[in-house]
Structure formats: structure tokens, C-alpha cells
Amino acid sequence: MLREAYCPSCGRQPVVKYPNNKPVADFFCVGCSEEYELKSKNGLVGNKIVDGAYRTMLEKILLETAPNFLFLNYDPQNLKVNNFFVIPKHFFTTEVVEKRKPLSPTARRAGWVGCNILLKNIPASGKIHLIRDGVIQPQEDVTSTWRKTLFLRGQSIEKKGWFIDIMNCIEKLQLKTFTLSDVYQFEKELALKHPLNKHIRDKIRQQLQMLRDRNYLEFTGKGTYSCLRE
Numbered sequence: 001m002l003r004e005a006y007c008p009s010c011g012r013q014p015v016v017k018y019p020n021n022k023p024v025a026d027f028f029c030v031g032c033s034e035e036y037e038l039k040s041k042n043g044l045v046g047n048k049i050v051d052g053a054y055r056t057m058l059e060k061i062l063l064e065t066a067p068n069f070l071f072l073n074y075d076p077q078n079l080k081v082n083n084f085f086v087i088p089k090h091f092f093t094t095e096v097v098e099k100r101k102p103l104s105p106t107a108r109r110a111g112w113v114g115c116n117i118l119l120k121n122i123p124a125s126g127k128i129h130l131i132r133d134g135v136i137q138p139q140e141d142v143t144s145t146w147r148k149t150l151f152l153r154g155q156s157i158e159k160k161g162w163f164i165d166i167m168n169c170i171e172k173l174q175l176k177t178f179t180l181s182d183v184y185q186f187e188k189e190l191a192l193k194h195p196l197n198k199h200i201r202d203k204i205r206q207q208l209q210m211l212r213d214r215n216y217l218e219f220t221g222k223g224t225y226s227c228l229r230e
């Protein structure tokens with residue numbers, strides 16, 4: 001199945017497997033050099049993906065060296081792929097990584113601390129489905145959604161965190177169009193997350209403008225915004 005998978009970034013090339021001794025990632029694209037790590041799970045997708053060492057993942061996030069994640073979820077009964085999605089690496093922030101309990105003293109790797117990737121902290125635009133509920137999604141949608149959030153790359157952890165926080169707030173609204181005051185509902189929640197910021201409303205307004213300037217949102221006039229997301 002993966003032999004036929006195209007690169008979700010450029011859509012031009014298939015992804016190629018790295019030799020087994022290459023620890024960086026599992027797959028790469030010869031066209032655009034994006035790297036992918038593959039995770040798979042049977043049964044339901046759930047809210048978490050089990051990942052490797054906690055410290056290593058945090059380091060990768062801070063240094064922006066984490067690969068993109070390809071996540072394959074299949075039905076073990078008939079070996080059918082239910083969901084296949086990619087999390088672009090620019091969606092990895094410290095909030096997405098959950099520390100697991102250290103392995104027990106009797107374990108072979110006693111004291112080792114792993115981590116989980118928390119899917120619920122990643123907005124929908126950061127979980128780009130190539131296959132959703134068994135249905136293959138148009139390739140054009142995949143690559144255009146990928147491009148839409150590329151502006152997150154190279155941003156500081158703090159700036160990226162704010163963008164993703166606001167994307168998550170907008171998503172929680174579940175509205176086609178929304179106003180500034182709709183997003184102000186999250187003022188308290190955001191203040192708890194960013195205790196040093198004393199001007200949350202100003203920040204919300206600024207972030208919406210920035211998301212609009214980056215074509216993530218559209219300003220539809222009369223103070224309403226709409227999502228350009230598929």
C-alpha cells in the first residue's frame with residue numbers, strides 16, 4: 001500500500017523507504033526531500049499515538065528536526081486501511097507531546113521515558129487525510145492543505161504555539177463564518193495558557209489578521225471571518 005503512496009507535500013513523487021540503518025526517518029521523497037516517519041495502529045485511531053523517547057522528541061521539536069508523521073490506521077479483520085493521514089512536522093509543539101510514566105524498575109529498559117503524540121491538540125489542518133474512513137481523498141486537497149500551513153515553518157515555538165492555539169479555537173467553534181467576539185470566548189482559556197500575556201484580546205485580533213494575511217482565513221466583511229480550509 002505504501003509503495004503507492006505519493007508524497008503529501010509535493011504530490012509528484014512516491015515516498016521511498018530509507019535503508020534500515022538510517023535512524024532519521026522511515027521514508028523520504030526524492031522530489032522535495034521531505035522525510036516521513038511511519039506509525040501504524042490497528043482498530044480505532046484514538047487520541048494518542050505512541051512515540052519514542054520523550055527527551056528525544058522534545059529536542060527534535062525545539063531544533064525543528066522532527067520528521068513528518070504518516071499515520072496508518074487499519075482494520076485488522078480484513079487488513080483494510082481505514083485512515084491514512086500525515087501530520088506535517090510544523091505542527092509539533094511541546095503541547096502535542098505527552099510524557100509517559102517511566103518504565104518500571106523490573107523492565108529491561110528500567111526508567112526509560114517514552115511519549116505520546118496527542119492528536120486532540122493538533123488542529124484538523126494538521127491532520128491531512130490521504131484516506132478518511134476508507135475513502136481515498138483527492139490528492140489535490142491533500143497537497144493544497146499541506147501548502148496552506150507551511151507558513152508555520154521556521155516560526156519560533158512561541159509564535160507557532162499562538163497560531164495553533166487560535167486554529168484550535170476556531171475549530172472548536174464549528175462555524176462556517178465567525179466573528180471576533182466568537183473567538184473572544186476563549187479569552188480565559190488562552191490567558192491560562194499564556195499567563196504572561198496581559199492583552200489576550202489584542203493578541204487574538206492580531207493572530208486572526210495574521211492568519212488572514214497568510215490565506216488561512218478569509219475576511220468576509222462586516223467583521224466576519226471564514227475558514228478557507230477544505
Ligand SMILES: [Zn+2]
Nearest residue numbers: 007010029032
Ligand atoms: Zn515530495
